[in-house]
Amino acid sequence: MNALALKSIALETSRGNALGAYFTETRFELTRMVRNPGVAIPVLAMPIALYALFALVIFGEAIDKDANVGVFMFWAFSLMAVTMPALFATGVTLALERDMGLLRLKRAQPAPPAAWVVAKIVSGLTLAVLAYTPIVIVAFAAGKLSLDAGQVATLSGALLVGTIPFCALGLMIGSLVSGPAASSYALLVYLPGCYLSGMFFPLPRSMDWQASIWPQFHVKEFAMHLAGIAPHREPLLVAIAVMLGCTVMFAGVTIWRLKQKG
Amino acid sequence: MNNTISSENRLHALDAVRGFALLLGVAFHAALSFMPGWPPGIWAMNDNSPSQFLSDAAFVTHIFRMSLFFFVAGYFGRLLYQRLGASAFWANRGKRIAIPLVAGWVVLFPLISLIWTIGITKVFGGTMPPMPEMPKVPGAFPLTHLWFLYQLLLIYVAAIAVRSIIARLDRNERLRGLVDKAVTASLQAPIAVFTLGLPVAAALMSLPFWFYWQGIPTPDQSIIPQIPASVGFGTAFAFGWLVHRSRDALSVIGRRWFVHLVLAMIATGWLLHTMHASPMAQPGVTKTLFAMIFGVAVWGWVLGLTGAALRFLSNYSATRRYIADASYWIYLMHLPVVAAFQVWVGHWPLHWAVKYPFILIASFAILFVSYHYLVRPTFIGQLLNGRKYPRKPLSPGATPAPASPPPEDANNGGPVAQMRGITKKFGAVTALNSIDVEVRRGELLAVLGPNGAGKSTAISLWLGLIEADAGEVTLLGGAPQDIAKRRGLGVMMQDVELPKELKVRELVRLAASYYDDPMSVEETLRRAGIEPLANRAYGKLSGGQKRQAQFAVAICGRPQVLFLDEPTVGLDVQAREALWTSVRRLLADGCSVVLTTHYLEEAEALADRIIVITKGRVIASGSVDDMRALVARRQISCDSQIPLDDVRAWPGVVDAQRTQERLQITATDAEGVVRRLLAADAALGRLEVRQAGLNEAFNELTREAA
Numbered sequence: 011m012n013a014l015a016l017k018s019i020a021l022e023t024s025r026g027n028a029l030g031a032y033f034t035e036t037r038f039e040l041t042r043m044v045r046n047p048g049v050a051i052p053v054l055a056m057p058i059a060l061y062a063l064f065a066l067v068i069f070g071e072a073i074d075k076d077a078n079v080g081v082f083m084f085w086a087f088s089l090m091a092v093t094m095p096a097l098f099a100t101g102v103t104l105a106l107e108r109d110m111g112l113l114r115l116k117r118a119q120p121a122p123p124a125a126w127v128v129a130k131i132v133s134g135l136t137l138a139v140l141a142y143t144p145i146v147i148v149a150f151a152a153g154k155l156s157l158d159a160g161q162v163a164t165l166s167g168a169l170l171v172g173t174i175p176f177c178a179l180g181l182m183i184g185s186l187v188s189g190p191a192a193s194s195y196a197l198l199v200y201l202p203g204c205y206l207s208g209m210f211f212p213l214p215r216s217m218d219w220q221a222s223i224w225p226q227f228h229v230k231e232f233a234m235h236l237a238g239i240a241p242h243r244e245p246l247l248v249a250i251a252v253m254l255g256c257t258v259m260f261a262g263v264t265i266w267r268l269k270q271k272g
Numbered sequence: 273m274n275n276t277i278s279s280e281n282r283l284h285a286l287d288a289v290r291g292f293a294l295l296l297g298v299a300f301h302a303a304l305s306f307m308p309g310w311p312p313g314i315w316a317m318n319d320n321s322p323s324q325f326l327s328d329a330a331f332v333t334h335i336f337r338m339s340l341f342f343f344v345a346g347y348f349g350r351l352l353y354q355r356l357g358a359s360a361f362w363a364n365r366g367k368r369i370a371i372p373l374v375a376g377w378v379v380l381f382p383l384i385s386l387i388w389t390i391g392i393t394k395v396f397g398g399t400m401p402p403m404p405e406m407p408k409v410p411g412a413f414p415l416t417h418l419w420f421l422y423q424l425l426l427i428y429v430a431a432i433a434v435r436s437i438i439a440r441l442d443r444n445e446r447l448r449g450l451v452d453k454a455v456t457a458s459l460q461a462p463i464a465v466f467t468l469g470l471p472v473a474a475a476l477m478s479l480p481f482w483f484y485w486q487g488i489p490t491p492d493q494s495i496i497p498q499i500p501a502s503v504g505f506g507t508a509f510a511f512g513w514l515v516h517r518s519r520d521a522l523s524v525i526g527r528r529w530f531v532h533l534v535l536a537m538i539a540t541g542w543l544l545h546t547m548h549a550s551p552m553a554q555p556g557v558t559k560t561l562f563a564m565i566f567g568v569a570v571w572g573w574v575l576g577l578t579g580a581a582l583r584f585l586s587n588y589s590a591t592r593r594y595i596a597d598a599s600y601w602i603y604l605m606h607l608p609v610v611a612a613f614q615v616w617v618g619h620w621p622l623h624w625a626v627k628y629p630f631i632l633i634a635s636f637a638i639l640f641v642s643y644h645y646l647v648r649p650t651f652i653g654q655l656l657n658g659r660k661y662p663r664k665p666l667s668p669g670a671t672p673a674p675a676s677p678p679p680e681d682a683n684n685g686g687p688v689a690q691m692r693g694i695t696k697k698f699g700a701v702t703a704l705n706s707i708d709v710e711v712r713r714g715e716l717l718a719v720l721g722p723n724g725a726g727k728s729t730a731i732s733l734w735l736g737l738i739e740a741d742a743g744e745v746t747l748l749g750g751a752p753q754d755i756a757k758r759r760g761l762g763v764m765m766q767d768v769e770l771p772k773e774l775k776v777r778e779l780v781r782l783a784a785s786y787y788d789d790p791m792s793v794e795e796t797l798r799r800a801g802i803e804p805l806a807n808r809a810y811g812k813l814s815g816g817q818k819r820q821a822q823f824a825v826a827i828c829g830r831p832q833v834l835f836l837d838e839p840t841v842g843l844d845v846q847a848r849e850a851l852w853t854s855v856r857r858l859l860a861d862g863c864s865v866v867l868t869t870h871y872l873e874e875a876e877a878l879a880d881r882i883i884v885i886t887k888g889r890v891i892a893s894g895s896v897d898d899m900r901a902l903v904a905r906r907q908i909s910c911d912s913q914i915p916l917d918d919v920r921a922w923p924g925v926v927d928a929q930r931t932q933e934r935l936q937i938t939a940t941d942a943e944g945v946v947r948r949l950l951a952a953d954a955a956l957g958r959l960e961v962r963q964a965g966l967n968e969a970f971n972e973l974t975r976e977a978a
Contacts, residue, residue, distance in 0.1 A: 114737060117735075
């Protein structure tokens with residue numbers, strides 16, 4: 011079996027094509043995550059813990075009276091579950107790797123430039139799925155969610171797509187600040203967005219104007235549109251355009267910065 | 273040689289642009305079943321989920337895609353004419369353009385008619401409405417989307433005719449010289465984007481019925497040349513031709529890409545806005561303005577996209593080459609495929625945002641697979657692209673056979689890495705000052721120098737990590753930024769930590785995945801002498817073992833040139849010897865090595881040549897023996913009262929200094945000087961003689977150099 015395994019490894023590596031590099035890079039990025047779970051555990055545990063606290067304990071009765079409250083709770087913490095790992099897993103590790111000189115080495119090696127970006131985004135998405143799944147299970151098991159399976163499936167897909175701008179934001183932060191500072195800066199950018207976008211509690215009218223500054227707001231609108239959950243605050247195309255624009259802008263800054271500094 | 277490289281690079285970029293223009297045509301046609309407000313029957317299908325967004329996107333791409341194609345065609349047209357001469361040019365164009373036009377029409381027209389009949393029947397709920405007949409005008413003919421080949425042939429005829437007239441009138445090339453200057457200057461200004469749009473604007477203004485959306489009306493209904501298309505695409509072709517004539521025009525386009533794109537976007541924004549207000553041109557100011565701004569948009573996009581390609585896509589990429597080769601076949605064949613999918617999905621109860629990507633992906637999948645199996649390895653590929661490639665299985669992401677030769681052939685016999693006249697500054701500090709270095713095939717070049725001398729800057733330039741302020745850097749005959757060239761290098765850098773969670777075996781496997789033909793992991797570990805460390809996590813290794821793992825990562829890709837930046841720092845004697853042995857073996861296999869080091873003995877043990885860099889200049893270079901002579905100086909120190917000036921005058925003394933009681937002498941003939949010292953001063957004490965370290969040798973060399 012060993013000989014066979016070796017042979018397949020030799021075959022795999024001897025092909026050396028671009029796709030192989032993407033695949034290998036992603037695979038080892040995930041391996042690293044599994045072997046060093048310290049980074050991931052907080053972002054995995056927090057959303058489900060908060061959801062359980064708010065949806066089951068604090069607002070449990072309110073949800074039983076008004077199903078909309080349940081839906082609100084569900085997507086708020088789901089959004090948190092998918093966006094947080096996207097931001098933290100990509101940004102913090104990128105910043106640490108820059109400090110290690112690893113990015114400089116990868117640029118010098120013939121590593122396809124986008125391979126590590128893809129690897130980071132895939133690991134961000136994987137963490138997002140891991141953080142989000144328990145919320146779905148708990149919500150259904152506790153009967154706190156009045157959406158049908160189709161809506162939940164669409165919502166899940168939309169939320170995963172919504173992680174992409176956050177991956178790009180994470181990469182931007184990681185490319186701008188040093189390793190130890192990265193998580194603080196990520197929090198600084200992330201938390202105000204959670205509150206001020208109206209994600210956790212309905213905003214007073216006087217603050218409505220600024221909700222659309224935060225990417226969270228547009229990902230929320232995007233997901234609600236696709237899952238057919240009313241009411242909508244902006245058209246679907248606007249939400250898509252903003253998400254796309256944010257991704258392009260953050261990725262652009264990242265690429266510019268890495269070109270300047272490595 | 274430099275010129276050859278850069279002109280080849282330009283061709284890669286223009287090939288990419290042409291391929292892009294053609295593939296964009298597929299995306300354009302795929303959008304046409306989703307146009308809101310189109311009457312049924314105008315296209316093969318009217319989808320039940322129309323999209324204003326796709327309508328706008330299609331309009332934007334339609335502004336420039338054919339002009340872009342004809343512009344590149346003009347450039348390549350002149351290139352081909354210069355290269356082949358008149359008769360071979362026509363033979364070539366006959367094969368590549370005329371035969372595909374005729375054969376393509378014969379095969380495609382029935383298919384297209386069939387799909388249209390099915391589609392329109394479906395649109396009208398199962399009954400085929402009476403079709404409008406071809407207009408009864410002379411020359412009427414359904415060219416379909418192959419009109420562009422016909423138009424191109426007409427333009428070739430016109431271009432060659434005009435060329436021969438001008439060649440006769442302008443025998444001393446004075447006129448043509450002026451035109452070349454005007455072309456470059458107008459691009460530089462940049463006013464070309466405004467002036468080039470004027471002819472097409474005039475032709476469009478004169479149209480009695482003009483739907484803004486259609487831009488330049490497609491001449492697909494008649495074999496009589498249509499004025500707007502002939503003017504618009506003729507201008508594009510002519511300007512491409514002139515850009516090829518003019519030596520500097522292309523590099524100006526490459527520099528001005530951003531300005532042109534910004535102008536294009538502003539113009540396009542205005543066009544969209546105006547068109548939404550009224551889609552049909554009414555005679556008057558708006559129509560005139562629309563036509564003028566349409567011209568600006570056309571040329572902003574054409575020049576901007578070409579410039580961006582020259583700026584960002586000028587290196588060789590096997591994938592892009594493959595796509596560019598495939599694009600001609602794909603564009604020729606796409607219409608029935610795309611339309612069939614449009615008809616199929618037209619009544620599905622799904623949003624256009626699902627159906628449109630589906631049509632595109634499915635069509636491209638069919639078209640690329642058909643290209644790979646039916647065209648690339650067969651006479652069709654020979655006919656369309658002038659080349660038949662050996663058959664290879666289509667595995668996902670498999671790099672197709674490169675059309676340009678692999679790096680080792682490109683540069684046989686020449687230096688593997690070179691710097692000419694390189695200057696690099698960091699702020700006020702000049703890290704490298706006009707240096708020339710070359711690395712020859714199969715040699716080990718040791719780069720010595722004190723800290724901050726510029727060694728690492730030189731290596732970073734060769735690795736493509738930074739760009740020089742002046743001069744030219746080449747790696748394996750090309751730019752180090754070109755990833756295809758870097759596949760020929762291996763690198764071990766200073767101050768790099770690899771991921772601590774991964775095992776050594778995994779680190780090697782990851783690095784190997786970047787190369788085309790790497791060694792197996794086992795072979796790499798054996799060569800680096802670290803088989804026992806294979807399954808240890810990198811984070812658990814000692815400092816020396818980490819360097820060994822990095823060395824394995826550097827050699828796994830069978831590099832043609834290996835950069836080792838201070839590789840043996842922190843290694844014990846045994847590990848260092850093992851590393852030296854592997855380096856010697858690589859050299860024996862023909863690999864070239866660039867080694868920076870502080871240890872003279874390391875350079876002595878391995879190097880064929882040594883260069884010494886200090887303060888950004890090469891102050892000495894030569895064989896190991898030459899260098900040995902330079903540093904065969906020794907430091908003598910003793911307590912003695914002999915006057916300094918006397919000592920300085922002795923033969924074999926390079927320099928003498930006194931610090932307090934201590935006399936410090938640098939000597940080339942230490943034994944002679946010591947004999948003389950002892951004879952001259954009976955009270956001499958605490959005598960010491962030692963080999964001058966490299967740093968001292970460097971310091972002296974530097975003083976001498978200054």
